[in-house]
Amino acid sequence: MSENTQVEDLVGKQYEAGFVTDIEQETLPPGLNEDVIRHISAKKDEPEWLLDWRLAAFEHWKTMSEPNWAHVKFSAIDYQAISYFSAPKSSEDGPKSLDEVDPKLLETYKKLGIPLHEQEMLAGVAVDAIFDSVSVATTFKGKLKDAGVIFCPISEAVRDYPELVRKYLGSVVPTTDNFYAALNSAVFTDGSFVFIPKGVRCPMELSTYFRINAANTGQFERTLIIAEEGSHVSYLEGCTAPQRDENQLHAAVVELVALDDAQIKYSTVQNWYPGDENGVGGIYNFVTKRGDCRGARSRISWTQVETGSAITWKYPSCILRGDDSVGEFYSVALTKMHQQADTGTKMVHLGKNTTSTIISKGIAAGFGQQSYRGLVHIGKNADGARNHTQCDSLLLGSNCGAHTFPYVEVKNPTATMEHEATTSKIGDDQLFYCRQRGISEEDAVNLIVNGFCKDVFNNLPMEFAVEANRLMEVSLEGAVG
């Protein structure tokens, strides 16, 4: 079957075959064992090899112990108390209209300037059909189809493009990679699959489409993006609006593969529930993200804005295998209240003349704890490799913390590697200057923080850069002064 007819088939399946899975499916009781994995696999109608793959991951997971090196504190997770397969909430359970939604949430939506129908979707309001979105989605699907791009849920991809999935799944993040990746490999239920064929420039930011379709991202999400030779794709995950979620632990895996001359830009805006003022509740966001610049002159760029979650623990990484490949990491992480973030990146330089850039901006307020943890590894054969790392932290308030743990491993004399980091609070003189010109203290802080984050926001897709700015303002509300 040619790719185009595959896409046609996919498109022909209508929206209901998309992210919304069969509501009839029962929820499994809490606990994790082989039967649960067999059940998930059976429900997803998966081929034998994938079940074996899951079981192997589970076998290995059982031999692993939870990592504890991160600079975060949380009570132990009982993995047997989690239900690993729950049908998506039926729309009848949700609030009937926006009037029933928590007014606090609505207020935030309003501040962020989110259109009404999107507000309804985000809050999980039972709307029969969001006609606008559906039609928009259909138009987008048509465009993608014309370009030959495959973009579908991963469970669908397993069914329709098994050879592609089999070839690439777990090739960047092996099932044995780490505790959470092994767990994810065993039990993942949802996620996206993107395939950009040779020489195609994806006609749109996959972000827009994703925003409409992503109402029910799973607790164990698995994303696989493959960019063939000379292709180009920009993908945005998450959105600025706060989303309520019942699952406490999120252990996602994202794998990117870029072949010769391909470019992947992966942007994340994460604003999960951070817990309340006393640090009770909130999401644990333990994610494994890795990009493999397999081809020469390929380029992978990670941009992330992390403002939510009680604990963020992730290191989007690049393996710069192809000669002249480029890895980039731009990050803004904000921790307030009792939030903790241990995030950073790994840049593994293996090919010749590989270049990587790391710009990380951490902002800690309240009792927030902020850590940058990064690795720059320049291997023996990475002649002429270059890295520039800059990680700055801004502290607001005397109870927060900002920490930097950069690892540098260099085995090649022709490499050039620079790392710099600074930590400071907002200067009194800067504040005074703004106040003197009639800017309120809160606005002044926002202004300075936005200036601090500019290098990263500049790398976000345009519409999100604007939103990200607003998100920072909303997030910092009450954190200052």
Add this chain to the structure above:
Amino acid sequence: MSDIALVREKAWQEFEQTGLPTTRQEEWKYTSLARISSVLGEAWWKEAAASDIDQATVDAYAIPEFDAYRIVFADGRLQSVTSGFPDGVTLNSLSELLEKDTQKAATALQWNVQAPLFNAANAANSALARDGVCLCIAEGVVLDKPLYILHIASNPGATHLRHGLWLGKHAEAHVIEHYAGDSAEAGLTHAITLVHLADGASLTHDRLQTESLHQFHLGRLDVAQKRNSRFISHAAALGASLSRLDIAVALDEAGAECTLNGLYALAGRQHCDHHTQIDHIAPHCTSREHYRGILDGRAHGVFNGKVVIHKDASGTDSKQSNANLLLSDKAEIDAKPELVIDHDDVQAAHGCTVGQLDENQLFYLKSRGLSDEQARQILTRAFADTVLTGMHSSAVRRFIEQAAFAKLPGEIASEIADELNTAAVPE
């Protein structure tokens, strides 16, 4: 059981229980001590035999033309000591204290599991240390000449040394620890120095390690600083097959200042690890750290600089930098400049670079008629020299420069070398 026996017993138990650190531990990720026991055998801590070294040998190892109070240890045993210290300066050897003043000896032998960068080998040192220098300087006394402690290792086996430097209020001193030797057989030098600076005291501490390329070297420097005290350290690691130096500085009271500078020049299969931790516990303390490394051959360098700023340390000012030059494609550097900050009213920065010589600088020198090789040699030496500026004693500095430059590849034309030497050290 006497105090000392008890301290030693407990320390030995701690060591037996925990054992040597392994590469599974974060602080030892890049440095494996397995080599020590595989080369020296299971009883690697067994003491080296005593040796008698004549004056000529001592002079051959010592820093030339250096006017100082000289104390010499040969294979961990006190060999000679000069007298004539000014009033208010008490200098005892540890072996002497162990006989006469066990209280003091117990203080010198103390160890603390909670101390930053602690490892069980430190406890073993408390249990086994046979000798060392215990220097006490009374309030307001300034030691008129530097104190030069020379250690020569010539026999296989281990030497465990424990030094203690206690400076009273506003006392001042300059102490040089020099570890030397050229034994053809493997041995272990294990030296721990405790430094205590009272209010306003000032200590300049130079630590030179030019041991034989078969030697293993484990070192530790523990510094506790009171109000407005100053500590300036220069550490040069040039010798030893495997060396590790841990420096832990606690800025306990307001206004304390510390400067840690270091140079490691490695070649062959040398492995050298520096771990430093500066704890800003009190407000308004300042720390500066600058380490540089040049690695040739199959050398492996490790630098880990950690600055911890505690909750109440308002007005902290901390800067750290580490630069490395790799000269060979087999050499490796693993660096980790860490910042742990739990307070907002701070200025903290660190930087780390690994790279090659600057093309523009090379071009500049070549355009002035120097060959490419000459230009490279000059710039490499200049790179190393940066951390040595500001050393108190020109004799020590020149000694380090000569020892370090001798390890670098290429012979620099003698007139340029002379030029460099005279230009570098203004008398």
